[in-house]
Amino acid sequence: MEKAEARPRLPALLGGLTTGLYVILYLYAIDDLSLADRADFTVILGSVPLERALEARGRFLFEALGLIQLGTVVLLLSPLNLAIGALLGGLLGANVHGIASLQSGGRACAMPRGGQAGALSGSLPALLAGGACCAPTLLLIGVPGIAAVAGLLPWLLPLSLLLLIVSRFWLRRQGAPPLLRRHSPNLA
Amino acid sequence: MQLISRMALTLAFAGSAMAHADSLPLHDAQLMAHPPDKYWDESLSGGPPKDGIPSIDDPDWWTAERGNDFLSPDDRIIGVFLNGEARAYPQRILVWHEIVNDTIGDDAVSVTYCPLTGTALGFLRGANEFGVSGRLVNSNLIMYDRGSDTYWPQILAAGIRGPHSGEGLTQIRVVWTTWDRWQARHPETRVLSDNTGYVRNYRRDPYGSYTPLSGYYVPDSFPIFPVMHRDERYPAKEEIFGFRTSSGAVAVDMDHLSEQGVLTHDDGSASYLILHDAELGTAWVFRGMPDTVPDSDSIHFGPAGPEHPALGDLEPIHGFEAMWFAWYAFYPDTVVLDGES
Known part of the structure; x- marks a missing residue:
């Protein structure tokens, strides 16, 4: 525990980095972050009504209000998609924070790969739920045999959410520190 | 008419x-x-x-x-x-x-x-x-x-x-x-225009590319969803020109049509004249048959399609390009005009 308290910033740093990386991956998986075939520098805002942000283009996927293109990188600005990505990324980051805290505190043997497995299994489904235009990404990249269940793939996102929450609670029970602590003289 | x-x-x-x-x-x-x-x-x-x-x-x-x-x-x-x-x-x-x-x-x-x-x-x-x-x-x-x-x-x-x-x-x-x-x-x-009322990355095709052909559009790549009928005479996504009437469906091999310029087809109940439009890279189909089938060099293509005195009394039939697997999946009894069948 002394070790964990001596290096409190490492788990937080790892958790934060994981959150950021996951948001990028998630936006790429749902096609809100993509590449263009021609470089340009463009910002499009205000061309569609604000209420469009609430329109679903898929289950748990929402319309964008704007677009930023920097070179060949294009980011669609969908407030709800960003919020969902941030929620998932935040939960994954919290899991990584918990795992890193336990490991740096010498408690790794108390969670025999369970924490890593929980975080990984929770993070993947949402990335696979993303869809392109009229077919889920998994189908477009040629994963065979799942066309018949294409309509069920979007439900992988709430599955991700559930697994990440359960996994974080499990880590907490293993002794991982809470994300938010009351003021402690040791950390002051 | x-x-x-x-x-x-x-x-x-x-x-x-x-x-x-x-x-x-x-x-x-x-x-x-x-x-x-x-x-x-x-x-x-x-x-x-x-x-x-x-x-x-x-x-x-x-x-x-x-x-x-x-x-x-x-x-x-x-x-x-x-x-x-x-x-x-x-x-x-x-x-x-x-x-x-x-x-x-x-x-x-x-x-x-x-x-x-x-x-x-x-x-x-x-x-x-x-x-x-x-x-x-x-x-x-x-x-x-x-x-x-x-x-x-x-x-x-x-x-x-x-x-x-x-x-x-x-x-x-x-x-x-x-x-x-x-x-x-x-x-x-x-x-x-790209002012569609929605925001999309219109500089990206999520399925692949037509120029050059890549991804989903490559002719011998596989369809991803199940189909009702399959046939392997052509690669799944080979482009054919198809037309159908109440009496049957016809798939035109575009290479064959390009070589011939003009094709004719008789399904027993009607005759069809099929013309190659080299400028647009498509085909035009007419029901009926003129007394003399026009030579492809004598056909002029205007804004509305082929123009020739022999076409005046013929009825246009609307056809369209399609990937072979899809055409066959809907029309398993299709005739194929490829010069061989």
């Missing part, structure tokens, strides 16, 4: 409008290998919900000159020439929307495109609008009409579920070609 057909259509439309509040110009379905219910039973969700792929209902237009900033010469477009107006619908926009509810002159039309089957078809829509249902059959877009909520697979152009099940839509000719070819034929064409 065309005028008479058009008048008959208008009268039928008027009668239909009295019977149906949604006033879709309908007629008997052209050709279905199975009862309508069978297609519905074989359909499945493609992923997005109804209207999750949003149709363009208030299209905005560029001049051809402005279109050149957006399109490369070899970019695919879907062209329509109707009522004296030429319009180009970029594939790179329609891949994200699949349906444009448009009005050209006095005709309300829907221009539709299914990326998974490589098919572009146009329909008269009356006072109605079409939307994307989110369901697919044989990988083909199933549209729905917002008036009666009938479901229409694009290639079949026939209702398979809902009040108009078993009835057929009225097609208009659309042309699947490239921007430079269309612009050469129609210098005054207008181009659908």
